[in-house]
Amino acid sequence: MEAGGGARGTPGVVGLGPAAMSSAAAKPILYGYFRSSCSWRVRIALALKGIAYDQVPVNLLKDGGQQFSAEFKAVNPMQQVPALKIDGITLSQSLAIIHYLEDTRPNPRLLPQDPKKRAQVRMISDHIASGIQPLQNLKVLKQMGERKTEWAQKCIASGFQALEQVLQQTAGRYCVGDEVSMADLCLVPQVANAERFNVDLGPYPTITRINKALLELEAFKVSHPSRQPDTPAELRA
Numbered sequence: 001m002e003a004g005g006g007a008r009g010t011p012g013v014v015g016l017g018p019a020a021m022s023s024a025a026a027k028p029i030l031y032g033y034f035r036s037s038c039s040w041r042v043r044i045a046l047a048l049k050g051i052a053y054d055q056v057p058v059n060l061l062k063d064g065g066q067q068f069s070a071e072f073k074a075v076n077p078m079q080q081v082p083a084l085k086i087d088g089i090t091l092s093q094s095l096a097i098i099h100y101l102e103d104t105r106p107n108p109r110l111l112p113q114d115p116k117k118r119a120q121v122r123m124i125s126d127h128i129a130s131g132i133q134p135l136q137n138l139k140v141l142k143q144m145g146e147r148k149t150e151w152a153q154k155c156i157a158s159g160f161q162a163l164e165q166v167l168q169q170t171a172g173r174y175c176v177g178d179e180v181s182m183a184d185l186c187l188v189p190q191v192a193n194a195e196r197f198n199v200d201l202g203p204y205p206t207i208t209r210i211n212k213a214l215l216e217l218e219a220f221k222v223s224h225p226s227r228q229p230d231t232p233a234e235l236r237a
Contacts, residue, residue, distance in 0.1 A: 027052055027053055027054055028046075028051065028052075028053040028054070028084055028085060028086040028087075029053065029054050029055075029056055029084070029085040029086075030042060030043070030046070030053050030054070030055050030056070030082060030083075030084050031055075031056045031058050031072065031075055031076070031081055031082060031083040031084070031085075032055065032056075032057065032058065032081045032082040032083075033057065033058055033059065033060045033081050033230065034057070034225045034228035034229075034230045034231045034235075035060075035225050036060065036081050036082065037133055037189030037190060037192065037193055038080075038081065038082055038094040038129075038133070038189075039081050039082040039094070040188070040189040040192075040223060040224075040225060041094040041095075041098065041129075041185045041186055041189055042082045042084060042094050042097050042098065043222075043223035043228075044185045044188070044219055044220055044223045045097070045098045045101050045110060045182075045185055046101070046223075047218075047219035047220075047222050047223050048108060048110065048180065048219040049101055049105050049107070049108065049110075051101070051105065053084075055228070055229050055230075057228075057229055057230030058072055058081050059230065060081070067079045067080060067081060075090060076090070076092045078092055080092065082094055082097065084097050086100070087104065094129065095125060095126075095129055095182070095186075098110060098182055098185065099111075102182075108180075109179070109181075110180070110181050110182045110185070111181065111182060112176065112177070112179065112181060117176050117177060117181075120170045120176045120183075121175070121176050121181040121182050121183045122182070123166070124163070124166060124167070124170065124175050124176065124183035124186070124187075125182050125183050125185075125186045127159070127162070127163055127166065128159070128163070128183075128186040128187065128190050129186055131159055131162075132155060132156060132159035132160075132163075132190055133186075133189075133190060133193070149197055149198070152193075152197040152199075153197050153198070153199050156190070156193065156194045156197065156199050157199055157200075160194065160199070160201075160203075160204050160207060161203070161204075163204075163207060164203070164204045164205075164206055164207055167206040167207060167210065168206050171206055171210060173210075173213055174210055174213065174214065175187055175210055180214070180217070184210070184214050187207070187210060187211060187214070188211055188214050188215065188220055191207060191208075191211040192225070224237065
């Protein structure tokens, strides 16, 4: 596995002591997979916040899954991507990583200051990250065998039916109002999953509209799976 390039910028780091500040000077390292929706969420956050980082690709399919190697298990005992080495610690779980970035590098904000909007962002993020994506991730699909596409379509469609109703109440230009938030970082990768499994997006006009608007933003473009160091040649943009 080789390190690759990342985002640009050197934002300020808040709330860290002298020792941690020394570690913060080192460039973060993101362990991920180009097609992993959870990795994509973190790539978007890093891009939006202008945080330069290196990438170490972890191929979830090659060699029986590089996430199961002893090397990567030492990084993340859960043997899942993403994992981020930053400020002298290693974090896993995409939303926990995004929350840490928000706490230490708060500009631009990904969680609104208004308590109601903040709660809505967290609700939508959890709706996707806990209620949809885990049901159709690689580990589950392997157990479904020949029924994997049917299963993924069913799980995504069921989640999107609820999500569409929620977004009709919370959305402006994006998921919650007119500012990009953590909810948007979860939405775009999940729509990509839906497209990959040929889910009919016709019944979800709000989801489709927001996704289209977000994909026009540079942070979402540079973090796209088609533009990563480990993207296969045939899938590159």
